Each structure stands twice: as C-alpha cells, then as structure tokens.
Amino acid sequence: MDLEELKKIRAKNFIAHKKKKKEYYLKNKVAKKAPRKEINYEEELNNKNFSSKIKEIAKAQKAHIDDRKELIVKKINEYKKKKKEYYSENKKQRLEYDKEYREKKKEELKQYRRDYYKKNKEKILAKQKEKRKS
Known part of the structure; x- marks a missing residue:
C-alpha cells in the first residue's frame, strides 16, 4: 500500500467513526427526553395553594x-x-515571591508618586499652604 491509499482508508474510517458517534449521542438524547408532565400554573400557584x-x-x-x-x-x-x-x-516559594512582588510594586509606586507630584505640583503646594494658614 502506498501513502495515498492509507490516507483514503484513514479518512473513510474516521468518517465512519464520526457517524457512529453521532448516532450514539442522538440515540441517547432521544432516550433522555422523556415526556414531561404539564403544569397548570394557575391551579398550582393560586392564592390558596x-x-x-x-x-x-x-x-x-x-x-x-x-x-x-x-x-x-x-x-x-x-x-x-x-x-x-x-x-x-510552598511556604518558602510564596515568601520569596511576595518579597519580590513588594519590591517591584514599591518601585512602581515611587515612580507613580514622582510623576503625580510633577504633574500636580502647583495644586499640592497650594493645598499645603492653605493647611498651614488654618
């Protein structure tokens, strides 16, 4: 057998398998769908019941x-x-990770504060002057 024949046989078997699988699931789906009892909501949920x-x-x-x-x-x-x-x-690993995380966040927070202070320098100084006066 050459490669092409093997591919054809494989494809044929795969299609047959999919068909068999689909039939199985459809059969189970039909079996699971039992007729449900109809509920009369007006009677079941009226003021008395x-x-x-x-x-x-x-x-x-x-x-x-x-x-x-x-x-x-x-x-x-x-x-x-x-x-x-x-x-x-995993206690040691967690502690090490927490330490690294805190250091990383510490640097980010410092940078954020620097940028914020530069951006809002006049507003911050004005607020501080008002607080000192009162």
Missing part, C-alpha cells in the same frame, strides 16, 4: 441538603486540609 407549594419546595430542598450534609462537610474539610498542606509545602 401558593404558600403550601412554597413550603413543600423548601422542605424538599432542605431534605436534599440534609441528605448531602455529611458529604459536603467532608469535602470542605478535605479542601481545607489540601490547601493547608499546599501552603506549608
């Missing part, structure tokens, strides 16, 4: 959270532990 519906929804949400509470707390604690370990491992 509104407060009871809201209470029912709140109870369902609270029950869901209560069921997952242990898992949520476990994940939060695990995250805190990971974060603490990460910071303790």
Whole structure:
C-alpha cells in the first residue's frame, strides 16, 4: 500500500467513526427526553395553594441538603486540609515571591508618586499652604 491509499482508508474510517458517534449521542438524547408532565400554573400557584407549594419546595430542598450534609462537610474539610498542606509545602516559594512582588510594586509606586507630584505640583503646594494658614 502506498501513502495515498492509507490516507483514503484513514479518512473513510474516521468518517465512519464520526457517524457512529453521532448516532450514539442522538440515540441517547432521544432516550433522555422523556415526556414531561404539564403544569397548570394557575391551579398550582393560586392564592390558596401558593404558600403550601412554597413550603413543600423548601422542605424538599432542605431534605436534599440534609441528605448531602455529611458529604459536603467532608469535602470542605478535605479542601481545607489540601490547601493547608499546599501552603506549608510552598511556604518558602510564596515568601520569596511576595518579597519580590513588594519590591517591584514599591518601585512602581515611587515612580507613580514622582510623576503625580510633577504633574500636580502647583495644586499640592497650594493645598499645603492653605493647611498651614488654618
């Protein structure tokens, strides 16, 4: 086989694969779309049923959270532990980076102040004179 034949076979197989994949996802999409129950909002949320519906929804949400509470707390604690370990491992690097960052910002701030003072020299001096008089 030469290179051209291999390219044709590869392209043919790739197209067949894409077609098969598309059919699979379309089949799953159709299977997932179950007919939904229609809701009559006028009946469900009228003045008589509104407060009871809201209470029912709140109870369902609270029950869901209560069921997952242990898992949520476990994940939060695990995250805190990971974060603490990460910071303790990289403490020297962080401190070094912070030091460099502060030095860099310090120089930028000094330059900014110089430029600002040059730009607004008269205004600043006038304000200082007024403060000294009063």
